[in-house]
Amino acid sequence: MTPRPSSTIWPVVHDERRALIQDLDALQPQQWQTASLCPDWDVHDVLAHLVDTAKATRLGFVRRMVAAGFDFDRDNAAGVARERAEDPGRTLAEFRAVLTRTSSPPAPLATRLVEAFVHGEDIRRPIGISRDYPTAHVATALRYQLKTTVKIGGGKEYAEGWRLVASDVAFEHGAGQEVRGPAIVLLLAVSGRPVEVGELTGPGAVPFAQRIRS
Structure with missing residues (x-):
């Protein structure tokens, strides 16, 4: 069940x-x-x-x-x-x-x-406080944000045109240049929060982080 x-x-x-x-x-x-x-x-x-x-x-x-x-x-x-x-x-x-x-x-x-x-x-x-979040549940939150429009608090539009891949849990979304990083960093980014370029890897990392910051 x-x-x-x-x-x-x-x-x-x-x-x-x-x-x-x-x-x-x-x-x-x-x-x-x-x-x-x-x-x-x-x-x-x-x-x-x-x-x-x-x-x-x-x-x-x-x-x-x-x-x-x-x-x-x-x-x-x-x-x-x-x-x-x-x-x-x-x-x-x-x-x-x-x-x-x-x-x-x-x-x-x-x-x-x-x-x-x-x-x-x-x-x-x-x-300057760090925390290890439960990655499986962060992925659940990330999936929700990615199917929900920005107008009602989601992040669907932020992710359009990118392939997002989590580096710490089984998660992939979208198509385009790959952006790879911890699930919590991806969640922050598609929630409109600025993230550091160094937290992401992949050919799309720099333009994706710059887009979020702008």
């Missing part, structure tokens, strides 16, 4: 939340103000966003989108403002309180993996 997505995805999401809490417990006060990989958000903002999305429910999401005029960016900004405490320690405590929640906006559960992995790196990379 094939496991239900909820039985395989939520434990991974909870593990990622737990690992991020452990990493953030050691931050110095000034590090919370470090610019994240999310434009216009610092590390504290991204954590507040993760608290907000962990609390999201299907009905609540619909109500919020109506209030935001169906503007995702406006809704996200409102969520960050709502959950970002003056003291980062309080925001982290709230994230700890929602660690085991399994509520979600009305979207495929694979989006919870995308959220956990990408926002985890949005925070970790700028402050």
